[in-house]
Amino acid sequence: MKTYSLLLLAALASTGSAYGAAFTAGNLVVERVGNGSATLSSAAAAVSVIEFTSSGSSIQTLNLPTSGSNQVTDSGGATGNGYLNFYNGYLGFSGYNTASGTTSVSTLNTKVGTIYGSDGNVASRTAFPTGGLSGTPPSPFSGNTFRSVIPTGTSTFYATGTAFGTHNTGGAWYFDGTSFTQVSSTATGQPTDLRNVEIYGNQLFASSGATSGYGIFAIGSGLPTASAQTSSLTINMGTNASPFGFVMFDTNADTALDTAFIADDRTTAGGGLNKYTFNGSTWTNSYSLLVSSAGNSHALSSTAGGGNQGIRGLAGSYDPVTGFTLYATTTETNNNKLIKIIDAGTSTPTSWTQLATAGFNNAFRGVDIITTAVPEPSTYAAILGGVALLSVAARRRRSV
Numbered sequence: 001m002k003t004y005s006l007l008l009l010a011a012l013a014s015t016g017s018a019y020g021a022a023f024t025a026g027n028l029v030v031e032r033v034g035n036g037s038a039t040l041s042s043a044a045a046a047v048s049v050i051e052f053t054s055s056g057s058s059i060q061t062l063n064l065p066t067s068g069s070n071q072v073t074d075s076g077g078a079t080g081n082g083y084l085n086f087y088n089g090y091l092g093f094s095g096y097n098t099a100s101g102t103t104s105v106s107t108l109n110t111k112v113g114t115i116y117g118s119d120g121n122v123a124s125r126t127a128f129p130t131g132g133l134s135g136t137p138p139s140p141f142s143g144n145t146f147r148s149v150i151p152t153g154t155s156t157f158y159a160t161g162t163a164f165g166t167h168n169t170g171g172a173w174y175f176d177g178t179s180f181t182q183v184s185s186t187a188t189g190q191p192t193d194l195r196n197v198e199i200y201g202n203q204l205f206a207s208s209g210a211t212s213g214y215g216i217f218a219i220g221s222g223l224p225t226a227s228a229q230t231s232s233l234t235i236n237m238g239t240n241a242s243p244f245g246f247v248m249f250d251t252n253a254d255t256a257l258d259t260a261f262i263a264d265d266r267t268t269a270g271g272g273l274n275k276y277t278f279n280g281s282t283w284t285n286s287y288s289l290l291v292s293s294a295g296n297s298h299a300l301s302s303t304a305g306g307g308n309q310g311i312r313g314l315a316g317s318y319d320p321v322t323g324f325t326l327y328a329t330t331t332e333t334n335n336n337k338l339i340k341i342i343d344a345g346t347s348t349p350t351s352w353t354q355l356a357t358a359g360f361n362n363a364f365r366g367v368d369i370i371t372t373a374v375p376e377p378s379t380y381a382a383i384l385g386g387v388a389l390l391s392v393a394a395r396r397r398r399s400v
Helices: 010-014
Strands: 028-033 044-052 058-063 073-075 085-087 090-096 111-117 122-127 146-151 157-161 171-175 180-182 197-200 203-210 213-219 231-236 243-249 259-264 272-278 283-291 311-319 323-330 337-343 353-357 363-369 381-384 387-390
Touching (some): 044 090, 085 146, 111 157, 157 197, 197 243, 203 243, 243 323, 259 323, 323 363
Parallel strands (some): 311 363
Antiparallel strands (some): 028 044, 073 090, 090 111, 146 157, 197 203, 203 213, 213 231, 243 259, 259 272, 272 283, 311 323, 337 353
16 A cells, blocks of 8 residues: 655644634534635635634634645635534544645645644644556545545544546545545445545444435444445435535434434425434435525525525534534525524424625535544533433534
């Protein structure tokens, strides 16, 4: 196996803007692309990570360098890119070591995975192999899109994306701090076009909207590190669904995931916030709700039209008393919204609350909840006076 170098970002200290204060547990982190000036397109755009409180107050903004040897940009127009994850005390996100303004950046083999520690400082920056389709192994996602990262440590992570043409460089890859392994199988019928990657209940999952399966796949068993693991369609959303972010919960602390929320970016019926529940054998859809934006309405609707939007980024938490609190980014390609939706668990939600907007010539992509490092943050319980208080923070909460 060929070894690839891990680049530690000490050089970024001189920029200042790439470093921030410690993240606060319970707050949100949102990835934003754009500089507020240039129109978003397939060209490389500036990337910022913004920390918000759960009520939408901005705490800090980390602006990634857009030039120099440690630059991190992303496509302004590739709405499938930019799905960050906060997991086990680390924040990870995808990007490209390419100067702002470079055309068709998603096709370039300049991909880089960046991990921040909970202290708000860069822990590592991993340059992907650049050998293209002929390397050994070939470059992950060579010639195509790098979408999402979930860190498992200071310099280890899973990454998802898609391949160029019929070349088998898509799916899910694992970086162990030294080398990359394509952990998902590329056999006929297996998904090689994966979107958001998550870990829930110590199991690796990813969303896909490709013909190999529309919904949420479990990749291998647990957290795989060996190649060619079989991916199983855990939640089948049906043909033409378009899932991105998702969160899964164990609401009764029996170690089995029983509730899932999935972001679907369609603006037609079936798009928006999708809720699924598990009865021990089958995942069943409870509702699909679009975000109404007509006349600044804060309504949720199962009906298409009237300017209703889907969602892409998704995070959430669960409380046994108040229910589920969900945070999502909407599908407008410019100046989209960060919103909050409450599902009390007793009825279908009917409204959403706006927390922030991205600003003109900017777009929000992924969102996650900041959590503290715990053995398995996907689901954890604190026992107080004999009462189990579950706080499933989005991935971990969530997973993702």
